[in-house]
Amino acid sequence: MTTMPRTSRVPLRLRHAATEAAGRLRGDQGTVAVEMAIGIPMLVLVVLLVAATYTMGRANLDVNAAASAGARAGSLARNANAATSAATNAARANLAGRCARLSIDVATGGFRRGGNVRVTVSCTVTTRGLTGIGLPGSATFKASATSPIDVYRYVSLGPVGGVQRPEDTGHA
Secondary structure, three states, rough: OOOOOOOOOOOOOHHHHHHHHHHHOOOOOOHHHHHHHHHHHHHHHHHHHHHHHHHHHHHHHHHHHHHHHHHHHHHHOOOHHHHHHHHHHHHHHHHHOOOOOOEEEEEOOOOOOOOOOEEEEEEEEHHHHHOOOOOEEEEEEEEEEEEEOOOOOEEEEOOOOOOHHHHHHHOO
């Protein structure tokens, strides 16, 4: 009959007696409760962090989309004043009700064929809406977009190629 080699020279029953006397052998009672007490709050914190990161990323994308829509709408207008109005309206429509403070800056820069319209949008949102748990504070997102004015399109600066439209000559 073969026996397994012992790992220690102290008999097993004496080792248990020594650890019990020292108060170190208590069993596994209560370890799950401790793990849950630490693990669940950590898990909730990670989920909230992921949700806040997603929401902040989404807000940043929305501000970029508003700036792009404003620049595009401004580039389709026929004059600088109409471009400013169209760009502002388009950006506001894209961010309707999402910003605590909204700032829209439209630069038409000598509105002309081949020029461009640049829109800068700055949106300040409260973090209460971002995280969903009511944290105080705010975050500001800023984006700029530029859209070219078509070279082959009629603008109020004059016709392309010397050809006038009938509605511009009063013979419509």
